[in-house]
Amino acid sequence: MLFCNTNMIKEKIQSYLPKNANVEYHDNLAIFEVSSTQIAEIVGELHNQKKLSLKLVTATDERKEKGAFKIWYLFAVPGDNFFICPFIELKNTTDFPSLANLVPEILNYERRIQTFFGLVATDIPDNRPLILHENYPSNVFPLRKDFEWKTKLKEVTGKYEFQEVKGEGIYEIPVGPIHAGIIEPGHFRFSMAGESIVQLEPRLGYVHKGSEKLFEVLSLENKIRLSEKISGDSSFSHSLAFCQTIEKLAGIEVPKRALYLRTIFAELERLANHFGDIGAIMMDTGFSFGGANGSRLREMMMQINEKLTKSRFLRSVNTIGGVKKDLNKSEQDYLSKELIKIAKDFEEVIAIAEDSASLLNRLKGTGIISLEVANNQGTLGVAGRAVGVKHDTRVDHPYAAYAEVSMGQIPVEEEGDVNARFQIRLKEIRKSLEIVQESLQKIPEGEIIVANITSLILQKSAYAVSMVEGWRGEISYFVATDAQGNISRVFPRDPSFVNWSALGEAGLNNIVPDFPLINKSFNMSYTGNDL
Amino acid sequence: MSIFIWIIQLFFVPALSPLCIGIIRKIKAKLQNRQGANIFQPYRDIWKLLHKDEVISNDASWVFRFTPYIVFAVTLVVGFSIPIFFPRIAGFVTSDILFVVYTLAIGTFFMALAGVDTGSAFGGFGSSREMTISALAEGGFIFSLLTMALIAGSSNLFDIASFSQSIGGQYFLPVLLAFGGFFIVLLAETARFPFDNPATHLELTMVHEAMILEFSGKRLALMEWAAANKLLIFMVLGANLFFPFGFGTDVGLASISLSIFYFLIKIFLFCGAIAVLESTIAKFRFFRLPDLLFISFIFNVVAIGLIYSIK
Incomplete structure (x- = not known):
């Protein structure tokens, strides 16, 4: 159940934690701070070697209390209702290392953090904003605590770079965001050779509601x-x-x-x-x-x-x-x-x-x-x-x-x-x-x-x-x-x-x-x- | 009397074609445990569209503007030229099989041009798919009519329809094969299953619908109506060339009444067959369609071979 025998669990998860980690327990969640330089090593070990599944990556703005942004990497211990979450603190900096080359699924989380928190993932393979479109001011970061939720924003213009496939006979089909059926809005960009799909890039964000x-x-x-x-x-x-x-x-x-x-x-x-x-x-x-x-x-x-x-x-x-x-x-x-x-x-x-x-x-x-x-x-x-x-x-x-x-x-x-x-x-x-x-x-x-x-x-x-x-x-x-x-x-x-x-x-x-x-x-x- | 027959020949197909669409939809709905719309709904749809405003792309050329008229006119001319329930009377010079096949091809040609004319990606691939299908369907179409022409010894559709009634049993197999080939072409040319899904809203899977996606208002009404006409034309050809029971031999009242009676039953059966087919199978993957059209062609080649062996 939710409240397992904490001591037993603690013993079990020790094997997943780095030595001398300063672990803090919140019910069934073990959190510990890792420095920005070490996070790649820790996440790589948990995910690639110990085969823990990554649940999510997100950020919190704790500048008021701790004077820092935190970035969380949540992992689950298989077979138990227990979770391990290393985090990094960004004090006086907005840069954090991108782990997308190490664990590909992290890429979109990092793009999301970049877009909404204004933090910068260094060496991120895909730097484009996620979900917020080019009509959204690029210097406004809505999930920071100093952003008032009712703020009316000025509309700006910009261009979104789709991935492009070049070559003889390749053509593009833009589909959506409005479709012929009653479905949700999303844009799909197909690069085609005849009837076959050479590349497909979905672009979403049309139903972003904050x-x-x-x-x-x-x-x-x-x-x-x-x-x-x-x-x-x-x-x-x-x-x-x-x-x-x-x-x-x-x-x-x-x-x-x-x-x-x-x-x-x-x-x-x-x-x-x-x-x-x-x-x-x-x-x-x-x-x-x-x-x-x-x-x-x-x-x-x-x-x-x-x-x-x-x-x-x-x-x-x-x-x-x-x-x-x-x-x-x-x-x-x-x-x-x-x-x-x-x-x-x-x-x-x-x-x-x-x-x-x-x-x-x-x-x-x-x-x-x-x-x-x-x-x-x-x-x-x-x-x-x-x-x-x-x-x-x-x-x-x-x-x-x-x-x-x-x-x-x-x-x-x-x-x-x-x-x-x-x-x-x-x-x-x-x-x-x-x-x-x-x-x-x-x-x-x-x-x-x-x-x-x-x-x-x-x-x-x-x-x-x-x-x-x-x-x-x-x-x-x-x-x-x-x-x-x-x-x-x-x-x-x-x-x-x-x-x-x-x-x-x-x-x-x-x-x-x-x-x-x-x-x-x-x-x-x-x-x-x-x- | 001739004038009277001509007028009926001219208006019969456009007047009845929306009803066929309505009947097919109703049968499909029933087969899917649905209530379904009234069988006269297609008339209301056309009426509604005729009263709507149009939006035409700035990039559209005269091809786009004129295509609905051309396509509709083609179906009128062909509808006028085919044996419905009157026997051949003087003046039907347009009833040759080659004339019918290639007049319909003009309609397809313009429709495909109109599809690419506005530069929309959907219209483009709709036209490309349509040309792939109709190029492959043409062989089966011509050869199935040719099979019947060879049996009847005439390439006039009225003659074939009249002669078919007295076809001997030895031609049973070639006629059956030719009909098999023709039915596949019917499904391909009229954008029915398994070639195309007339009820789909998925723009990426469309063939016929993708070509007419940019049309609205009156022009869309004409396009929809022309598509219904084309379906009825194919059903009439199928009914009267391959199953000519009760086809009128003279213009007497009794003969014509019987002819109409049989005709309506046959058309209804065709509608039912299409509806059952569309309710029981899935649409084929696009690259499997050429195989099916090739089967149609083979059927007819075999049929023609058999005719020569019989003769």
Whole structure:
């Protein structure tokens, strides 16, 4: 559980820490300072030799308290709910060493820190700003504490340099940010030779809303609501991850029944979205039977959600210290019965789909990413498991009641193509249906929320992290409090932020008419990336 | 009487074609457990578009402006020239198979030009794909009609339709093969599955839709209408050349009524076949399409070979 035997854990993680490190423990998070010159060595060792997975990299502006910016590199100890986070302090300087050549997945985090904090990663391979566009003043850094969130900025002009491919017969197709379908906005720049994609560069940031800054100013209740809107289709997972961090900072132990309810709702969210995704993948191949039935199954789930919680997206269910919505006996029976019906329905649809040679022909061998790319880019969730990255937060770092339900083996595929991502979703749907049924049987009686939740006191100058396996992949939250115990920084890292970088690789050497299908098989969140 | 027949021949295809689109969409919706729009919705869409303002790119030349009229006119002329339910009467000089095939090709040619005319990347690859497909489809198209012409001993479509009714059983296999080849061409030329997805919103996968992406208002209405006409033309050719049951032999009331009755049933069956096809298979990957068109060509070559062996 969240509060493990601290001494035992401390012993275990000693093996990961450098000697004479001055380690500070915040619940299940071990932080220690490293000098700028040594950080490459430490991060390289943790990631490349000890094979810890990198969860996120972010910065905090602590100039008021410590007179420094800090940059955090969060790693997870596999199999335990324990996290190691070396950090560097930037006193009287804005330069920090770029580690992107050492660990490629760090690149976008560093670009993000450069753009939003005005810190400079020396020798960074790609110096372009991320998310904020050229109409944004380049000397304004919105996540610094001296930036007032309501500031009206002057619009400036500039030019964004796309990567260019030159050669005879190479032409470019600019697509978006507005698309013909009702999807989120994003620009894709294809360099083409005939119908094949030579290079694909996604450019996002069109739905940047300043969520990270808003987390600093909103009231706690509104922070929960904001976390539900980080990526609307993952409302429950995002708010769960956020609530978990606050619960750690406040030292709250959530009642068991609430943990089970969280598990159930999280799986209902996964089911709805996976149904929608398999339908959308089939629809994009033009297999309209599967497409229509996928949307229908998703809608059935959404209606169940609405019936149980009054919200199709399971919003306003999570709160600090538990959940707001209990399931009484008749609701539990209703849910159990409906899911049995849906499971049967689903298997019938899939039997027909898997019998279609034309569908499988489109799915197989399309949009392949290699295991090497997935490892370099840190590809998460469905896309990662589809190429053999055996990682699932529910198993590796269990939260809610996942430690108490049987999770079995993490489903993985090896091909890394659209079909593999499709198959992973099918397996996860079956698993989720089992998890919900099992949770409904095991759910204990009791409170669903901690009493006296109104007087919430957070630890001062503390840090907390939390991971949740959303339906796309792992959602990570990093939260820091200041000397008064107020939340001073929240970094929600949606899996999309990590996975977008694999899309360019997946598109390579495919033909352009297959790109929408490839993109759909990843189905990443634009808003979760743009924040 | 001739004038009367001519007028019906001229207006029949444009008047009925949106209905066929509506019927196909309705059947598809039902097959997907959806309610679907009214079968007359395509008429309303065209009416709506005809009343909308147009946006034309500053870079568009006369090709872009005139193409909708040319494409629509082509379908009118061809629709007028094909056997629908009247037998051959004097004056149908445009009913030769070569005339029909290459008049339709003029429409395709201008549509592809209009696609590249505005310089949009989508129009460009739409046109490129369309030319790839239609160049390969042309062989199958010509040869399937030629198979029937060889059997009937005439290259006039009315003669073929009339003669086909008395075709002996020995020609069963060549006619079936020729129809197989023709049906593949029908799907390719009218932008249906597995060549193109008429219902897609994914600009990168489009063929026909990508070419007409820059059109709006009246010109878009004409383009949509012309596409519907083309579909009906192909269905009429398929129905009357390969399955000429009940095709009118004289202009008497009884004969014509029977002819209309059979005709409507056949067209409905074609709509149903297309709808079922589009609901049960996925679109093919682009580079698999040439194989399919090649099969169409082979079917017809075999059919022609068989005819000579029979004769």
